[in-house]
Amino acid sequence: MSENYYLKVNNLNVFYDNSQILFDLSLSTKKGKTLALLGRNGAGKSTTLKSLAGLTPIKSGSVLLDNQNIENLKPYNISRLGIGYVPEDRQVFKLHSVEENLLIGAKKNLKREEEIHLSGVYDFFPLLYDLRNRNAGLLSGGEQQMLSIARTLMGNPDILLLDEPSEGLAPIIVQDIAKLIKNLQNTNVTIIIAEQNIRFCFAIADHAAIIDKGSIVFENSIDELRKDTKTLKKYLAV
Amino acid sequence: MIDVDALLNCFGVASCAVNQLTSGLIIGMLLFLVASGLTLIFGVLNVINFAHGTFYMLGAYFAFSTYLLTESYLLSALIGALGAGFFGILFERFLISKVYGQDILMQLLVCYAFILITDDLVKIIWGSEYLSMGVPDEFRLPPFRVFGGFVPPLYAFLIILSLVIGVITIFLISKTRFGSIVRAAAENAKMVSALGIRVPLYFALLFGLGCALAGIAGALGAPVRSLTPGMGFGILIESFIVTVIGGMGSIPGALIAALILGITRSIGSVGFPLFVDGMMFVIMALVLIFKPTGLFVKGSSK
Ligand SMILES: Nc1ncnc2c1ncn2[C@@H]1O[C@H](COP(=O)(O)OP(=O)(O)OP(=O)(O)O)[C@@H](O)[C@H]1O
Ligand SMILES: [Mg+2]
Numbered sequence: 006m007s008e009n010y011y012l013k014v015n016n017l018n019v020f021y022d023n024s025q026i027l028f029d030l031s032l033s034t035k036k037g038k039t040l041a042l043l044g045r046n047g048a049g050k051s052t053t054l055k056s057l058a059g060l061t062p063i064k065s066g067s068v069l070l071d072n073q074n075i076e077n078l079k080p081y082n083i084s085r086l087g088i089g090y091v092p093e094d095r096q097v098f099k100l101h102s103v104e105e106n107l108l109i110g111a112k113k114n115l116k117r118e119e120e121i122h123l124s125g126v127y128d129f130f131p132l133l134y135d136l137r138n139r140n141a142g143l144l145s146g147g148e149q150q151m152l153s154i155a156r157t158l159m160g161n162p163d164i165l166l167l168d169e170p171s172e173g174l175a176p177i178i179v180q181d182i183a184k185l186i187k188n189l190q191n192t193n194v195t196i197i198i199a200e201q202n203i204r205f206c207f208a209i210a211d212h213a214a215i216i217d218k219g220s221i222v223f224e225n226s227i228d229e230l231r232k233d234t235k236t237l238k239k240y241l242a243v
Numbered sequence: 244m245i246d247v248d249a250l251l252n253c254f255g256v257a258s259c260a261v262n263q264l265t266s267g268l269i270i271g272m273l274l275f276l277v278a279s280g281l282t283l284i285f286g287v288l289n290v291i292n293f294a295h296g297t298f299y300m301l302g303a304y305f306a307f308s309t310y311l312l313t314e315s316y317l318l319s320a321l322i323g324a325l326g327a328g329f330f331g332i333l334f335e336r337f338l339i340s341k342v343y344g345q346d347i348l349m350q351l352l353v354c355y356a357f358i359l360i361t362d363d364l365v366k367i368i369w370g371s372e373y374l375s376m377g378v379p380d381e382f383r384l385p386p387f388r389v390f391g392g393f394v395p396p397l398y399a400f401l402i403i404l405s406l407v408i409g410v411i412t413i414f415l416i417s418k419t420r421f422g423s424i425v426r427a428a429a430e431n432a433k434m435v436s437a438l439g440i441r442v443p444l445y446f447a448l449l450f451g452l453g454c455a456l457a458g459i460a461g462a463l464g465a466p467v468r469s470l471t472p473g474m475g476f477g478i479l480i481e482s483f484i485v486t487v488i489g490g491m492g493s494i495p496g497a498l499i500a501a502l503i504l505g506i507t508r509s510i511g512s513v514g515f516p517l518f519v520d521g522m523m524f525v526i527m528a529l530v531l532i533f534k535p536t537g538l539f540v541k542g543s544s545k
Contacts, residue, residue: 058437084439096434098427105423112439160439 010069011036011195012057012164017066019056019219026052028219029066032197034212036163039186039196041210041227043203043241049219050199051093054166057197058090059083070164087114089162093169093199095153099142103133103152106141110156117161119192126155129185147174154185165189167198171205183209203243207231215240250514261392263509269398269467271505272405273460277478278485278497279412280456286492287429287449290339291347293354295457295482296475297361298327302458303474304369306465307376316379320462327458328451335450340443358475365472374470382466401463408459412452413494425449484523488530490537499538 010033019027027049034040042050055061057068059080068076075083084090098106107123114120127134130151136144141152154170167186171179179202186196186209200206206213206227213230215223223236230236237243253259281295306323310316334357342349382397416422428435428442436442460478468474485504489496504523511519530538 060433060437080433080436081439081441084437090437092434092437096431098430098434100430101423101427105427108420109424109427109435109440110438156438 009035011038011071012197013067013069014053014057015067015069017053017056017068018064019052019061020064021052021061026219027056030216030219030221032214032221032224034195034197036195037190037193038211039190039198039209041206041213042197042199042216043201043206043213044216045240045242046201048216050216051168052219053216054090054168054197054199057083057166058088060090084160084162085112087116087161087163088166089157089160089164090166091154091157091168091170093172095146095149097141097144097149097152097156099140101141102138103141103144104137106152106156107133107159110159112160114161114163116163117192121158121161123159126158129188130155147178150174151178151181154182158189162194164195164197167196169199169201171200171202179205203237203241245515245518247514250510253513257390258392259513261390261394263513264506265392265394265398265402267506267509268402268502269464269505270508271502272402273464274478274481274485274505275409275498275501276405276460276463277457278482278489278501279409279494280453281482282486282489282492282494282497283412283416283456284450284453285486287425288343288446289429290343290350292339292450292453293351293479294334294339294357294361294475295454296477296479297358298331298454298457298475299461299478300365300470300472300475301330301361302327302455302461303465303468303470304365304461305458306462307369307374307470310376310379310465314380316381316466319376319379319465320459323462323465324455324459327461328455331454331458332447332451334454335447339450340446362472362475369470369472371472376465376470378466397466401467404463405460408456409494409498412456415452416494421445421448481523484527486537487527488537490540493537493539496537496539 012034014030014032017027017030018025030053042053044050052061056063059078063076066076067074070086070088075086098109107126132148133152133155136148141149144152150170157165170182174182183205189196198206198210210227213223213225213227214221215236217240222240223230253263277295277299281292284290284292302323305326306319309319309322313319338353338357339350342353378397382395382400384396386393386395387399416425424435424440425445428445432442481504485497485500488503489500503526507522507526508519511522515522
């Protein structure tokens with residue numbers, strides 16, 4: 006069967022030192038779709054995203070981007086292939102201004118038509134425009150989260166890996182982020198989003214995968230998950 | 244121990260004071276260039292380049308040979324800087340980057356091996372006698388008269404050029420995209436890499452820049468100093484003192500500290516010739532006691 010998956014992860018095994026974190030983890034998603042990666046604390050969501058971004062070494066298994074193997078590439082090569090990563094703990098450059106943070110993320114993507122530029126990011130995050138000369142380390146947690154997302158968007162990714170973007174944010178800001186994600190979906194960006202906030206995922210995701218103890222235990226459309234109260238209860242305590 | 248008479252005699256006469264000040268500024272500015280490279284490398288890569296003096300030496304020898312061939316001092320300085328920078332990049336890529344984040348003893352060992360090998364290579368290529376480049380033809384001009392003292396044009400040129408190079412370096416680090424990326428990578432290299440930036444390349448370039456600063460100091464100083472294998476050692480120690488006084492990672496701090504040491508050296512050669520080196524360590528000790536992070540790096544004063 007010729008597959009039209011845009012990103013396909015097969016039997017990933019990942020270790021931190023000697024302890025295994027991901028066990029034969031497999032995932033796949035199609036172009037322009039949004040996949041929600043769910044699971045309890047410590048299940049391995051962040052580790053999965055870090056592995057895809059090249060930040061955590063992959064012991065075995067493969068990652069195919071548009072049928073090209075990327076599991077052994079360096080983070081900067083993976084990023085240049087169009088995979089943008091937004092870490093769970095924001096990781097803004099604290100001593101740089103907001104604008105300098107954004108400019109470090111700026112990168113062309115030859116595969117994408119619509120380019121995002123500084124002005125486009127400011128249009129979407131007017132708050133960042135007002136704060137553009139402030140040191141990023143002085144921003145509030147929510148502002149840093151926006152900056153972290155905006156900085157990665159400056160690289161014009163086709164695939165966006167978002168690690169708990171709603172964590173610690175006021176509901177109104179979470180709505181902004183949902184709106185942003187919808188915009189990106191309209192420009193055919195593929196998104197994998199690790200989340201604890203299931204209602205947020207119901208609003209934006211096409212598919213869901215649940216990780217438990219480093220393996221995928223559920224993978225289906227988000228509507229199937231919504232109906233599957235047993236799974237919701239068993240793995241997500243909803 | 245302090246020869247007060249000699250000091251008063253010199254500073255009572257304008258010409259002597261001008262001469263001592265000029266020579267202090269030269270020593271200080273060349274030291275500043277070397278130390279700014281050292282402090283830059285430490286600030287970004289968090290490694291202490293114990294081999295820094297070797298690049299100063301390489302710069303001097305490259306300039307010496309270029310001058311023999313071309314008789315152009317400026318070209319010699321350029322080749323000295325580029326040559327030292329090039330070898331700095333090779334040293335970073337193939338040796339020191341392998342021990343980033345490791346025990347400082349490992350770094351010391353790698354640097355020491357490199358120093359010994361390079362000193363021997365210099366001996367093989369240029370010989371172990373003292374070499375002297377002499378004042379280049381471009382600068383065989385009558386000296387300027389300043390307050391009754393004489394300032395050779397070469398000295399004035401060296402002082403001004405060093406300052407210009409220092410300003411350019413500060414601009415490069417604080418205002419350009421290169422500088423922005425390098426500072427961000429100093430804070431969080433993984434994140435910079437995840438944003439699509441080839442961090443190891445930037446680290447190598449920065450290391451090369453630091454070594455080029457040492458190299459150009461060696462090259463510029465070649466006419467006023469004699470060249471010898473092992474000449475990097477003294478300047479390395481003095482650069483350490485500069486970074487301790489000025490604060491690790493601070494280029495403006497390196498400038499002020501280097502000037503303090505340069506002037507101390509030149510005044511000391513008149514007033515306390517036997518305690519010049521001792522005095523530099525005394526200054527360093529005082530800074531360590533009252534402001535352990537250095538004069539120009541924020542931190543609690545104990
Ligand atoms: N750098 C590390 N070194 C060792 N173990 C780690 C490291 N990072 C994570 N782990 C462990 O790996 C497991 C998975 O962590 P991970 O961060 O992927 O979970 P998560 O699903 O993102 O959890 P959360 O919802 O709390 O963010 C946890 O048991 C964690 O303790
Ligand atoms: Mg996590």
